[in-house]
Amino acid sequence: METAARTGDKHATLQITGMTCAACANRIEKGLAKLDGVASVNVNFAMEQASVAYNPQEVSIDRMEETIRKLGYDTVQQHATLRLEGMTCAACASRIEKGLSKLPGVTDATVNYAMETARIAYRPGEVSVEDMRNKVKQLGYKAVAEQESLSAEDRRKREVRLQQRKLGAAALLSLPLLWSMVAHFSFTSWIYAPELFMNPWFQLLLATPVQFYIGMPFYIGAYKALRNGSANMDVLVSLGTSAAYFYSLYLSIDWYAGGGGTHHAPSLYYETSAILITLVVMGKLLESLAKGRTSEAIKSLMSLQAKTARVVRDGEELAIPVEEVLAGDVVLVRPGEKVPVDGIVLEGASSVDETMLTGESLPVDKQAGNPVIGATLNKNGMLRIQATKVGKETTLAQIIKVVEDAQGSKAPIQRVADAISGIFVPIVVGIAAAAFLVWYFLVAPGDFAEALEKTIAILVIACPCALGLATPTSIMAGSGRAAEFGILFKGGEHLEQTHKLEIVVLDKTGTITKGRPELTDVIAEEDEAEFLRLVGAAERSSEHPLAESIVMGIRERGIGLPDAETFEALPGYGIEAVVEGKRILVGTRRLMEQRGIETSRAFETMSQLEVSGKTAMLAAVDERYAGLIAVADTVKGTSQNAVRRLKSMGIRVVMMTGDNERTARAIAAQVGIDEVLAEVLPEGKAEAIRKLQASGSKVAMIGDGINDAPALAVADIGMAIGTGTDVAMEAADVTLMRGDLSSIPDAIFMSRITMRNIKQNLFWALGYNTLGIPIAAIGLLAPWVAGAAMALSSVSVVLNALRLQRIKLRQT
Numbered sequence: 001m002e003t004a005a006r007t008g009d010k011h012a013t014l015q016i017t018g019m020t021c022a023a024c025a026n027r028i029e030k031g032l033a034k035l036d037g038v039a040s041v042n043v044n045f046a047m048e049q050a051s052v053a054y055n056p057q058e059v060s061i062d063r064m065e066e067t068i069r070k071l072g073y074d075t076v077q078q079h080a081t082l083r084l085e086g087m088t089c090a091a092c093a094s095r096i097e098k099g100l101s102k103l104p105g106v107t108d109a110t111v112n113y114a115m116e117t118a119r120i121a122y123r124p125g126e127v128s129v130e131d132m133r134n135k136v137k138q139l140g141y142k143a144v145a146e147q148e149s150l151s152a153e154d155r156r157k158r159e160v161r162l163q164q165r166k167l168g169a170a171a172l173l174s175l176p177l178l179w180s181m182v183a184h185f186s187f188t189s190w191i192y193a194p195e196l197f198m199n200p201w202f203q204l205l206l207a208t209p210v211q212f213y214i215g216m217p218f219y220i221g222a223y224k225a226l227r228n229g230s231a232n233m234d235v236l237v238s239l240g241t242s243a244a245y246f247y248s249l250y251l252s253i254d255w256y257a258g259g260g261g262t263h264h265a266p267s268l269y270y271e272t273s274a275i276l277i278t279l280v281v282m283g284k285l286l287e288s289l290a291k292g293r294t295s296e297a298i299k300s301l302m303s304l305q306a307k308t309a310r311v312v313r314d315g316e317e318l319a320i321p322v323e324e325v326l327a328g329d330v331v332l333v334r335p336g337e338k339v340p341v342d343g344i345v346l347e348g349a350s351s352v353d354e355t356m357l358t359g360e361s362l363p364v365d366k367q368a369g370n371p372v373i374g375a376t377l378n379k380n381g382m383l384r385i386q387a388t389k390v391g392k393e394t395t396l397a398q399i400i401k402v403v404e405d406a407q408g409s410k411a412p413i414q415r416v417a418d419a420i421s422g423i424f425v426p427i428v429v430g431i432a433a434a435a436f437l438v439w440y441f442l443v444a445p446g447d448f449a450e451a452l453e454k455t456i457a458i459l460v461i462a463c464p465c466a467l468g469l470a471t472p473t474s475i476m477a478g479s480g481r482a483a484e485f486g487i488l489f490k491g492g493e494h495l496e497q498t499h500k501l502e503i504v505v506l507d508k509t510g511t512i513t514k515g516r517p518e519l520t521d522v523i524a525e526e527d528e529a530e531f532l533r534l535v536g537a538a539e540r541s542s543e544h545p546l547a548e549s550i551v552m553g554i555r556e557r558g559i560g561l562p563d564a565e566t567f568e569a570l571p572g573y574g575i576e577a578v579v580e581g582k583r584i585l586v587g588t589r590r591l592m593e594q595r596g597i598e599t600s601r602a603f604e605t606m607s608q609l610e611v612s613g614k615t616a617m618l619a620a621v622d623e624r625y626a627g628l629i630a631v632a633d634t635v636k637g638t639s640q641n642a643v644r645r646l647k648s649m650g651i652r653v654v655m656m657t658g659d660n661e662r663t664a665r666a667i668a669a670q671v672g673i674d675e676v677l678a679e680v681l682p683e684g685k686a687e688a689i690r691k692l693q694a695s696g697s698k699v700a701m702i703g704d705g706i707n708d709a710p711a712l713a714v715a716d717i718g719m720a721i722g723t724g725t726d727v728a729m730e731a732a733d734v735t736l737m738r739g740d741l742s743s744i745p746d747a748i749f750m751s752r753i754t755m756r757n758i759k760q761n762l763f764w765a766l767g768y769n770t771l772g773i774p775i776a777a778i779g780l781l782a783p784w785v786a787g788a789a790m791a792l793s794s795v796s797v798v799l800n801a802l803r804l805q806r807i808k809l810r811q812t
Contacts, residue, residue: 009039010104012061012126014050015076016043016068020221021233022417022468023425024073027225031071035059046472051405061105061123072224077107080129082118084111086141099139103127118143130323130391137326156288163285170214170278173206177271178784200252200268207270211245215277231425233463237280239429240459241273244783247452248273267449269456269783276460276787283791287469287798300484301400304375309340325390333372333383341374342389350381402488402735406479411492413758414471420464420766428462428773435777443779453783457776461786462769465794470761473801478754485809486722486737487747494733498717498751500698504646504744505677505689505711507703508657508664509633511721512671512741515545515704517633519553520614523605524627531627532559535619538577538584541567546615547575549631572658572681574617585620588660592618592625599625613666615659639671642741647672649745652697656680656688656711685711702736702744719744746809757804761797768793 019025025045032041032050037058043050052064065075087093093111096118100109105126111118120132129145136143180197196202212219218241221234248268309325310332311318317332322340325331330346333339339352351363354376363379366372372385374394391397432455439451475492482489489495509515524531536554539547541564554561564577564584573594574587585591589606592599597620609616609630616630646653655668656677664678677688685701689711692699701708701715712718712732720732721739736743772789775781781789 009053010056012052012054012064012105012123014052014061014064014068015124016048016050016073017076018073018221018224019043019045019048020218021045021463021465023230023232023464024221024225025468027228027230027232028068028071028073031067032064035063035067038064044472045468046476061126062107071228072221076124077121078124080120080122080132080145082120082129082132082136082143082145084116084118084136084141084143087116092141096136096139096141099135100132103131103135106132128392133324134391160285160288163281163288166214167278167281167285170210170274170281173210174271174274174278177203177206177274180271200248200255203268203270204249204252207245207248207274210274210277211241214281215241215273218277218280231429233425233465235425236428236459236463237276239432240456240783241276243452243459244269244273244276244456247449269449269453272453272456272783275784276456279784279787279791280463283465283794286791286795287465301396301403304338305396306338306340306375310334310337323391325387327387327390327393329387329390331385331387333378333385335378335380335382337378339372339374339376339378339383339385341387342394343372343374343385343387345370345372345383345385347384348382350383351379353377353379399483399488399737402490403479403483406475406483406489406491406495411471411475411496411758413496413755413762414492417467417471417762417765420467424462424464424467424769428459431462431773431777432458439779450779454777454779456783457781457786458773460783460790461772461776461781463790464765464769465790466765466768466797467762469794469797469801470765471758473798474754474758474761474804477801477804478750478757481805481807482747482750485743485746485750486740487743487750488722488735488737489747489751490733490735494717495751495754497698498700498734498748499755501651501700501717501748502697503652503654503692503699505654505656505692505699505701505715506673506741507701507708508655508659508667509545510704511702512639512655512667512673513633513635515633517546517549517615517631519550519629520632521609521616521630522627523602523629525625528627529559531619531621532557532629533561534579534582534584534621534626535586535629536561537564537579538567538575538586540564541577542569542575544569545633546617546631549633550629553631571683572679582621583623586617586629589618592620595620595623597623597625601625602628607662610660610662611666613663613670615663633667635667635670636741638740638742642744643672645742645745646748649748651745651748654692656685658682683710686714689714700744702741704739719747749809750807753807754804757801761800764800765793765797 016028019028022045025043028050029041029043032038032052037055039053039055041050041052050068054064068075084096087096097109097111100106100111100118100120105123106120107123108121109118118136122132133143133145176197180203218234218237221232222238225232225235248270251268306322308319309322311320311325312330312332325341331340331343335350345366345368347368349365349367352366352372353363354373366383372383373396375396389395392401435458436451436455439454440446440448444450475495479489479492479495489498506512522528522532532554536551536559539550540561551561562580564579565581566578568576570576570587570591573591574585577584585595585597589599599618602618602625606616606618606628614630614632616628618628619626643653652675653673654675654677655664655673657664658680659678661676661678664676668674668676680688685708689699689701693716698716700717700719701711702719702721703712704721712720717734718732719734719736722735722737734747736747768789772781772786776786
């Protein structure tokens, strides 16, 4: 249930237990959406969680959990025990207890002063143990995590072990029943079945624990669903197996009443109910095992993080868990160790392997003043860094959060499955009832057993598990695999929309080019050194990449630069500054024309430089032309191949830049781009995107700078180069962590193949039910075969989704 999230809305993630199919997820979603104050709800059946945007002034988490429980499900809470240090009296305990209780997501906190412990119940989607420890530290005490309740992964493993035990017990009890059933067939008359296996009471003894112990969760789920006026997979399984079991029980009693062993035992259906339950449990086990593999990307990302950090506190070197590092701490990183947190190098020099983040195979040299990123590997020198981002703020933690959000989100195509699953089960029950009447009164008049068998087959074959898993498992596997290649989709909707792209607009500087231009040409009217001194002083206050390269080039020539008295950036035109009382202008032809400065004598030289791909800038001192400077930004090695790949995929490629037409076309020609939008001012980039969209085309914008953010937001899909600014990445729908244009065709390819996978799953799930129901209705499907097919349908959908985890990128 998606509506526009409102300003001030909070977001919560609730872990839900008890869901068995897509109908369950759909019912919870509708129930939560009806609550006042809930802006949007997304219940992910595969991940067993609900993501809710809500207004805390109108609705509380407790109210949501109460609603979920009323619908027949439950939410998971975790418990943690913290060992406390520094308390001196009961007032300390009370203070800590109140502080912890105020944390969002903490439902209960009890501090025991005598035992120096805090016992906390919390919702894992809203708060972490690390948040609790930090809260205790803020209050002036120390907290150490003593134990924490089962994580989602541990719960899944425990559930798998329970299902394995149930499957073993069910299989053991069902085997003699299966044996007796197979021995009944004329073509298997050679199979010996002990007389005991044919005894109705022996079969009842075997079938009863399967029906009411192994199968109890189906009854509980069916009761909860029916109590709330809906139906789900549990209803179908319960109806089908109960019909077979109780009809067999009736025949057994009738047989006993008629003399029991004095006449031949009737044909019973105990094996039908027992084998069906066994197959459903087997299907759920295989499904759980396969679903566990869809989160491999998250696990591999988490495994990159360092476990401990070496910090210096009060002059002493301490080895502490990485979770306890605080912003501002001084951290020592020895050769061969992982950098534990994001920070700035204070002392030392080394090379750092940043492959996990940038994909760059060569280590990056680091020295004092350079930034380092957590989870990267220090190669050959001691580094002393100051932590700037810790915990949830680190780059790695943010990447994990984006991947988790994407895996938990819902793609628009999921609405098709939701709409169908919402009405599917009642329709199936209606079809099964109609089939029973047709068989009992028309096809095989009076043959209750025959009609019942066909009804059971319909009920079982129609379970909509596969339908509910079709989309979320593919989204989880596809977005996770993309993340392994540094492509972060912020949500399932972006993963879906990317495959529709028809036009890709590339920013030039820092996207197509390296963004690190060099000063190449200087032509001064008078003294070159003085000219460069004034220009360099003016450019030093600018943050533009070209300005940085000009200043660096001037300093490399040994020229000292004074401070500018005033400075003003003129976006799209250049800069204006006052240096030593002189007014300096550096920028485009338009800037000089606007200020009435005659520069025509420089135009021919300027044109020659631009044709060769250089960016030439005019300079004036005190309203008089003083010379020109040129810089060149080299094209990234992968840009040409990326453009070629995009064209081969049928994508129209456009380059957009603020540079003049000649320079822009020279760069475009180097990488094979035919369409160029040059001299586009920052505020005009968004409008340029709108013009391209006006034809009805789906447009992607790729950029890395602050001035790209509006265009990224306007585009159908905004892709930010991960090596760029945080503002650009925040505005984008997809982040390309590796700063490599090859990631653009990779992202589109991943979206296309994921959507193809989803459509395959939906086709299989819907086609399976569409074909299976009529086949069962005309009597061509035995109930146990229907049960096996139903169980394997869910497994096949998940396994098909898992194929996405083996996709090799950069091969299209």
